[in-house]
Amino acid sequence: MIRLLLIRLLQLPLILAVVFAVTFALTWIIPGNPLENPEGKRPPAEVQEAMKAQYNLDSWHSFLRGYVAGVVHGDFGPSLEYKDWRVTQIIASGLPVSMLLGLGSLMLALGIGVGVGMIGALRPGSVLDLGSLGIALLGISLPTFVTGTMLLALFAGTLQWIPVGGWASPVDMILPALTLSLPAAAYIARLIRLGLGEVMTSNFVRTARAKGLTRRRVLFDHALKVAFLPVLSFLGPAAAAAMTGSFVVEKIFVIPGLGQHFVKAVSSKDQFLILGVVLIYATMLVLFNLAVDLAYAWFDPRIDLAAPV
Amino acid sequence: MALMTSSLLISSSLPFVVVGAGAVDSVTSTTDLTELERVTRLDVLPDIAEDHRVRLTILYLLLLCTAPVLVWLTGSDQRRADFTWAVGTEPNTLDPQRMSWLKDIRLAECLFEPLVRMRMPDMIPEPAAARAWTVSNDGLTYTFSLRDNARWSNGDAVRASDFVYAWRRAMLPDSSADYIGLMHCIEGAKAFFHFRTEQVTAYRKGSTHSASAAARLHEATVAHFDQTVGVRAIDDHTLCVQLVRRTPYFIELCAFATFMPVHAASHRRFVEPDPGTGMLKTDTQWIKPDHLVSNGPYRLARWRFKRDILLVANTDYWNAADVGPRTIVQRIIESPATQWLSFRGGEVDWLPELPSTSTMVADLVAEGRDTVHVIPGAGTYFYNFNCKPYFTDGRENPLADPRVRRALSMAVDRSTLVTKVTRLGQPIARTFVPVDVLPGYSAPTDAGLVFDLANAKRLLAEAGHADGRGLEGLAIMYNTGAGHERIAQAIKAMWQEHLGVSVTLEGVEGRRFSDRLKNQDYAIARAGWFGDYRDPTTFLDKFLAENGNNDAAWSNPAFDAMLAEAAMTAEVPARIALLEQAEALMLDEQPIMPLFHYVSVHVFDAKRVRNLWPNAWHLRRLERVQISR
Numbered sequence: 001m002i003r004l005l006l007i008r009l010l011q012l013p014l015i016l017a018v019v020f021a022v023t024f025a026l027t028w029i030i031p032g033n034p035l036e037n038p039e040g041k042r043p044p045a046e047v048q049e050a051m052k053a054q055y056n057l058d059s060w061h062s063f064l065r066g067y068v069a070g071v072v073h074g075d076f077g078p079s080l081e082y083k084d085w086r087v088t089q090i091i092a093s094g095l096p097v098s099m100l101l102g103l104g105s106l107m108l109a110l111g112i113g114v115g116v117g118m119i120g121a122l123r124p125g126s127v128l129d130l131g132s133l134g135i136a137l138l139g140i141s142l143p144t145f146v147t148g149t150m151l152l153a154l155f156a157g158t159l160q161w162i163p164v165g166g167w168a169s170p171v172d173m174i175l176p177a178l179t180l181s182l183p184a185a186a187y188i189a190r191l192i193r194l195g196l197g198e199v200m201t202s203n204f205v206r207t208a209r210a211k212g213l214t215r216r217r218v219l220f221d222h223a224l225k226v227a228f229l230p231v232l233s234f235l236g237p238a239a240a241a242a243m244t245g246s247f248v249v250e251k252i253f254v255i256p257g258l259g260q261h262f263v264k265a266v267s268s269k270d271q272f273l274i275l276g277v278v279l280i281y282a283t284m285l286v287l288f289n290l291a292v293d294l295a296y297a298w299f300d301p302r303i304d305l306a307a308p309v
Numbered sequence: 310m311a312l313m314t315s316s317l318l319i320s321s322s323l324p325f326v327v328v329g330a331g332a333v334d335s336v337t338s339t340t341d342l343t344e345l346e347r348v349t350r351l352d353v354l355p356d357i358a359e360d361h362r363v364r365l366t367i368l369y370l371l372l373l374c375t376a377p378v379l380v381w382l383t384g385s386d387q388r389r390a391d392f393t394w395a396v397g398t399e400p401n402t403l404d405p406q407r408m409s410w411l412k413d414i415r416l417a418e419c420l421f422e423p424l425v426r427m428r429m430p431d432m433i434p435e436p437a438a439a440r441a442w443t444v445s446n447d448g449l450t451y452t453f454s455l456r457d458n459a460r461w462s463n464g465d466a467v468r469a470s471d472f473v474y475a476w477r478r479a480m481l482p483d484s485s486a487d488y489i490g491l492m493h494c495i496e497g498a499k500a501f502f503h504f505r506t507e508q509v510t511a512y513r514k515g516s517t518h519s520a521s522a523a524a525r526l527h528e529a530t531v532a533h534f535d536q537t538v539g540v541r542a543i544d545d546h547t548l549c550v551q552l553v554r555r556t557p558y559f560i561e562l563c564a565f566a567t568f569m570p571v572h573a574a575s576h577r578r579f580v581e582p583d584p585g586t587g588m589l590k591t592d593t594q595w596i597k598p599d600h601l602v603s604n605g606p607y608r609l610a611r612w613r614f615k616r617d618i619l620l621v622a623n624t625d626y627w628n629a630a631d632v633g634p635r636t637i638v639q640r641i642i643e644s645p646a647t648q649w650l651s652f653r654g655g656e657v658d659w660l661p662e663l664p665s666t667s668t669m670v671a672d673l674v675a676e677g678r679d680t681v682h683v684i685p686g687a688g689t690y691f692y693n694f695n696c697k698p699y700f701t702d703g704r705e706n707p708l709a710d711p712r713v714r715r716a717l718s719m720a721v722d723r724s725t726l727v728t729k730v731t732r733l734g735q736p737i738a739r740t741f742v743p744v745d746v747l748p749g750y751s752a753p754t755d756a757g758l759v760f761d762l763a764n765a766k767r768l769l770a771e772a773g774h775a776d777g778r779g780l781e782g783l784a785i786m787y788n789t790g791a792g793h794e795r796i797a798q799a800i801k802a803m804w805q806e807h808l809g810v811s812v813t814l815e816g817v818e819g820r821r822f823s824d825r826l827k828n829q830d831y832a833i834a835r836a837g838w839f840g841d842y843r844d845p846t847t848f849l850d851k852f853l854a855e856n857g858n859n860d861a862a863w864s865n866p867a868f869d870a871m872l873a874e875a876a877m878t879a880e881v882p883a884r885i886a887l888l889e890q891a892e893a894l895m896l897d898e899q900p901i902m903p904l905f906h907y908v909s910v911h912v913f914d915a916k917r918v919r920n921l922w923p924n925a926w927h928l929r930r931l932e933r934v935q936i937s938r
Contacts, residue, residue, distance in 0.1 A: 032820025050482035
């Protein structure tokens, strides 16, 4: 296990370097000048040139040199869109928020998904089972901007139980976490239900049942661990995606997270912010996948981490 | 922030501790049994399973509660401010010399006080940081006497040198001020910019690159400024400005953000010449709440990225007694629907920037609510025609013929556009300068075009394009994501139906759109333009041949001559008449097709929120607002 950990951690800088190179190349290929306002008036040409020079945007090699020099000092550059902020400040203000929301929504998704999936598996073929699969289908199909807006309009608009968006108190977390969790919960419910359905017919379960354990006991204590493995695989990238924020949910519920920057930085061609945000996402993806791989071993002792995959 | 990260780290490592402990226990308790015994030990298995279950449940609950607990711990004071408004985007910058967005200027007016401010609601310039000023007979020399009791928020007196420092900043290429053009009326400003540009270019190409060399370069720049530019601090409370030519609107310009002062002594600490490029590098921390020194009615108390900005009444402001709301909060709410819900729920007092292109907003306006106010703006929505003889790909450009442009313009039914497409009922535009927004200037509507199909067809035939022949392959280009598609589709349909001209629609992403517009890589392109100051030249200068914003690449020497003559004319009526004639000349040739004049949609309860005085020029005195609950 330690060996796996070390190897993966050593691979991380290499992966990041490749991600950086590809993103850097792409941002230079995208046409357009990030310093120009499409709706506004153009300052004189010399001013535009001066602005470009200031940000090292006049050529790709000066940009690269300036960027690497900055990164060595822990400075990921200024934002081109929000001129008074640096990329590290933007990420530092947005990442914790997105991570907390992601954590909350994942836990909710796990709770809802495992619960619904298990209910279905307890009574296979019943109304409860078919109903839960049906709800799961709905959860996967409905986009978050639909469920989010509906929940907001209902609970904050009509009933006024919850303030309209913002990130001031734990109450503000409820609706966005719920909205974010629904698609994942639906997917987890399906995985658990189908996985359990399969596991319940396997040999070790038959043995346990033969020994006299109740169906419920078998389900909770033995079968779930095995059926949980596919969910674990799903959780790795899902955690990375949830933690780095969802553009749609953050917009609807006014959450000051990192998700919106993924999209907006590209449309405003804010090269520094794009690079910073992409590198963060790549790091989290690698780390979460590593965590998932380590967790695998604990869940199913049959898996040998040291063995080549 | 540190608390949150460390708590997050601790709570995320806890699971591994719990799980690890569980894993170890289950292994040691069963290794000493044989295979058969292990399988048949019914009493052992349930215990292990129960331990697992308990541990897993604890782990799960821990993770579930981490987020809400941390949010609760780091949540901040949610006391309602005296006056709250919501906008859709985070400030681009709060640096007064660098800003150009209206939403930023709105905040700058609260933080900084320029020499003069516009008195509302009559929109007359009145003394602000300056208590009085005199103008020489030739209109070229302005002498401002600053108030003796004007103070910065750290107690320092507001000095003339603070204005000199700020205005010099605006004229430096190092600051890349969007509105540097406004400074060009000051003697020596344009030349100073070129001087510095050459200086810096020479430095970059040169061999000596060191901190001391860059510092010396800057000193030379400042000395050059003092010698050649017409902005001087005669003493601590007297500022003298020398203009290039008579500029009737100069006093109003002094109220603009670019002309606001900056506390030189504290700002200097954040500026350093960069040894590599020779240019001044400014640490943007100077504009943050911890460091910003302001002389306006408010000071910056808190600025949370993409969340909110808190302004608190500045006790050192010379007119602090007259300030209404003691605290102001600007919230960032991107989605217009959420903005509306916040207003309805009473969380926000004013929505100044509901996007007029949103269908939700059009619905709100159509419902006729008394909290939704539609205010005509000093801006025009129009289409550019490429007036160059050839397109960038070498094809001949049929739009170079003014008759074709006029015909196309006459075939657009503008009233359908504003009633059925945008549904906001904007004023139809026949001229480029909006009607009724400039006192004393009558926009030449007679020279503009009306919906006239007969004449349109005739003109088109005259130009040799009857029934749209020879006009294939034209495209209407617009920037995506800002609601321009519907208008473009409507116009495309109108041209097809009435003239037989078939165009395609080309939605282009924002930054790319700007590029192509600038280089005339288009046939017809959508555009908008707002006036910056209350003089017709803010609209008409755009059509000068050498103007960087002349996207249509239209040039008419007679037009340029008229504008030049107007610049030399002292007498107001004669000058205005010249400008009106110039606009009429431009409209005759239709390098652009004006469609409608902008409106802005404001949401507020006029019974509760008084003294907002919404107007076409977005002039405000927010410290005068009165809110009753």
